[in-house]
Amino acid sequence: MKCDVLTLFPDVLTAYLNESILKRAREKSLLEVKLYNIRDFTTDPHRKVDDYPYGGGAGMVFKPEPIFRTMDFLKEDGEPRRVVLLSPQGIKFNQSLAEAYSKESRRFVFICGRYEGIDERVKTLVDEEVSIGDYVLTGGELAALVIIDAVTRLIPGALGDERSVVDESFSWGLLDYPHYTRPAEFRGMKAPGVLLSGNHEEIRLWRRREALRRTLKM
Numbered sequence: 001m002k003c004d005v006l007t008l009f010p011d012v013l014t015a016y017l018n019e020s021i022l023k024r025a026r027e028k029s030l031l032e033v034k035l036y037n038i039r040d041f042t043t044d045p046h047r048k049v050d051d052y053p054y055g056g057g058a059g060m061v062f063k064p065e066p067i068f069r070t071m072d073f074l075k076e077d078g079e080p081r082r083v084v085l086l087s088p089q090g091i092k093f094n095q096s097l098a099e100a101y102s103k104e105s106r107r108f109v110f111i112c113g114r115y116e117g118i119d120e121r122v123k124t125l126v127d128e129e130v131s132i133g134d135y136v137l138t139g140g141e142l143a144a145l146v147i148i149d150a151v152t153r154l155i156p157g158a159l160g161d162e163r164s165v166v167d168e169s170f171s172w173g174l175l176d177y178p179h180y181t182r183p184a185e186f187r188g189m190k191a192p193g194v195l196l197s198g199n200h201e202e203i204r205l206w207r208r209r210e211a212l213r214r215t216l217k218m
Contacts (some may be wrong), residue, residue: 001030001111001148002031002032002108003032003108004033005109006109007036007111007140008038008139009112009141010037012141013033013035013141021152021159024158025157033148033193036074039066041069041070042056043069048063049063051063051079059116061116061119062113062114062117062119062122067122068125080107081109082108082127083127083128084110084111084128085126086110087113087118087131088131091128091132093132098150099186101151111125112141175218177207177211177214178192
């Protein structure tokens with residue numbers, strides 16, 4: 001997965017990208033992320049990226065100029081890109097979309113919004129708007145990390161054990177089954193005997209039943 005992230009706060013993403021699975025995926029060249037500070041593409045002395053909304057109202061609106069300039073800069077290399085605006089008005093990100101993204105050959109661009117919203121004209125640059133849920137965040141940085149993390153896990157070689165991708169919650173359209181590890185008994189709570197039996201078929205069936213039970217309870 002290759003992606004560019006347009007943001008006002010690159011350090012927010014850097015910390016997470018330098019840990020755990022994403023760090024290892026980058027070291028293996030399975031994931032490439034370039035961060036672009038949108039303020040670097042302003043032209044005024046104050047590096048202003050927002051302004052008051054036309055028509056009045058609360059909050060500030062992200063100006064179009066610095067985002068357009070950033071995109072102009074990215075387009076200079078001629079590489080095909082799929083541009084995603086992270087927005088509460090977007091289509092809902094889910095496991096199916098993560099799988100589709102993991103097969104995408106184009107480079108991704110994730111535009112992280114801030115303030116009350118983004119000038120509507122920015123959407124002329126965008127292939128799609130994507131939301132990670134029906135709630136309001138301070139900015140799109142967390143949404144970008146959610147998408148990058150979910151997609152990276154689906155890239156062959158990114159996880160230490162490829163069985164993890166198949167077994168993970170939502171891969172079969174179900175919630176995850178319960179997990180247990182040593183000790184077999186802790187403060188009077190015992191791990192299910194079937195998991196200690198060594199019977200792989202019985203374990204598989206138990207996990208399937210538990211995943212179905214959890215899913216039906218939701």
